[in-house]
Amino acid sequence: MPAIAGIRLEFFIFAVILVCVALLHDFTMWVALIGLVSLLCAKWFFVPDFSLIEHLLGNAQHEGEWRIMLNLIGLLFGFGILAKHFEESRLPDILPKYLPDDWKGGFVLLILIFIISAFLDNIAAAMIGGAIAHVVFKGKVHIGFIAAIVAASNAGGSGSVVGDTTTTLMWIDGVNPLHILHAYIAAVCALIICGVIAAFQQDKHQQIIKDAPSGITVDYKRLLVVGLILISAIITNYLFDFPALGVWLAILVGSLFVDTPWSELKNAFSGTIFLVSLVTCASLMPVNELPPASWSTALILGFVSAVFDNIPLTKLCLEQGGYDWGVLAYAVGFGGSMLWFGSSAGVAISNMYPQARSVGNWLRHGWHVAFSYSVGFAILLAFMGWHPHAPHKTSPTSSIITVETK
CATH class of the missing domain: 4.10.860 (DNA Excision Repair, Uvrb; Chain A)
Incomplete structure (x- = not known):
């Protein structure tokens, strides 16, 4: 070459x-x-x-990318249907009753997205949050707030092994879930910073609906399908490392008693093809080694993950060992929020808000994401230091190397 x-x-x-x-x-x-x-x-x-076939399907030395690709395709299409079910359930229409009237309403919404993402995939959290925002802000959602929705979904999943693909990958590879948990120190700080700024941006752009319309009837059948999709995704992710399987099983079961918005597949088509193509390109990069594991390497990987798929980056880090897994989880998880195509949550929500597909506008209006990432990272190091673990595959107890950042 x-x-x-x-x-x-x-x-x-x-x-x-x-x-x-x-x-x-x-x-x-x-x-x-x-x-x-x-x-x-x-x-x-x-x-x-x-061989492209070997690259996708794998061989004796290489696992193959087929599982990741199939999961991405299934989740992006499936959560598009989930978001439409949630919107048509009319539940978002009555939420203004429970959200504060001013800028704090947008901030509370971001907190809810953060919490949801800790238990669900970040794509689902972003799509649900995007559907609510579309209703309570009358469809006029500021790009800075869209960026904050993606950041909140990625932040919420950064400390949970079921909240993000990268943390799930760490868990499957043998990392103790407790060694990831302290990522929430940085994630919460970053959420507060970018969340407050984005909430003010949104309030200035379009204020939240102060009162819910009267006479709204919630469609509980559609809410049942939404719950079924989410629960099935969690179960199949835990059992088979294949959440997309549960999503589509639930969608098919739900189609037996409620009309399914199949037209959403068309709306999600271009975004899904884009992300899968970009992830495939990233997986073809000859990245065979990383710089020595350190807090500065983890910090840089956060910025790199905004343009480079964080899944192969995480794989390389797992093979290399010597990382503080909580710091790395925050970096590669939240870092992808800095650009709209830096994470699957960003690509998914851009299907709902096409105006977000502008790097210039994302950076100009969503500057607070990169700023909050840096501040959150600094706070995490200041409070916890850098505690790299020995390679977990060779040391089941994951004994801690006594290296600290002063």
Whole structure:
């Protein structure tokens, strides 16, 4: 594979893809698809033994990417239907009764998204939060608040092994769930900072509905389907590491007693193809090693995860060992919120709010996400220090290396 200044061609192609995504945000699906084809052509031309089938399905040395891809596709399409069920249940219409009338209403909503994401997938939390915001703000949701919704969903999942794909991956790989929990110190601080700023942005842009309309009847059948989808996702994630299976089983069961909004599949199509193409491109990068494990490496990985899929990054960190898993979970989880395509939650909510597909607008109005990430990281180090664990695969007790950040 050709290299310039020691940097292989794949990285240049991937950089061009990301630049084009930033500039051509109205054609992101086509940019990602053309970029993927270009990357595959380079692989086939310069690496004769490269096999896309083996890369996706795996072999004796490589697990394959099929499970991650299939889960992403299933979750993005499935949670699109979930969000529509939740919206049509009319429950969001009566929520203004229980949310504060001023900027605090938006902030409380972000807190609810944070809590939901601790128990559910961050995609589901973001989609539910986006559906509520669409109703209580009359469809006029500020991009800064959209960024905060994504940040809240990623922050809520950062300290829970069932709240985010990366933390679930750590758990499956053998990391003790208690060694991730302190990520919430940084996550809560980051939520407060970006949440308050975004709530003021939204209140200035469009105030929350002060009173719920009268005569609303909640459709409890649709709420039942929403609950069934979420519970099934948790169960199949725990049993089979395949939450998408539970989502679609629940959707099919729900279709027996309530009308299913199948039209949402069309609305989620472009965003799903975009994310799957981008994740596939990221998985093709020849990233075989990382810098030595340290708090500064974890900090940088948070910014990298905004443009580079955090799943392969997390895999590399697990293989390398020597990380403070709570610090890393916060970094790669919350860090993806800094750009709209940096996490699956961001891509999912951009299907609901297409105006969010602008890197410039996201950075300009959602600047508080990167700021709160940095502050949260600093607070976590100040209170907890850096306590890297020995490689958990070779040390079942995960004895702590006594290295601290002063």
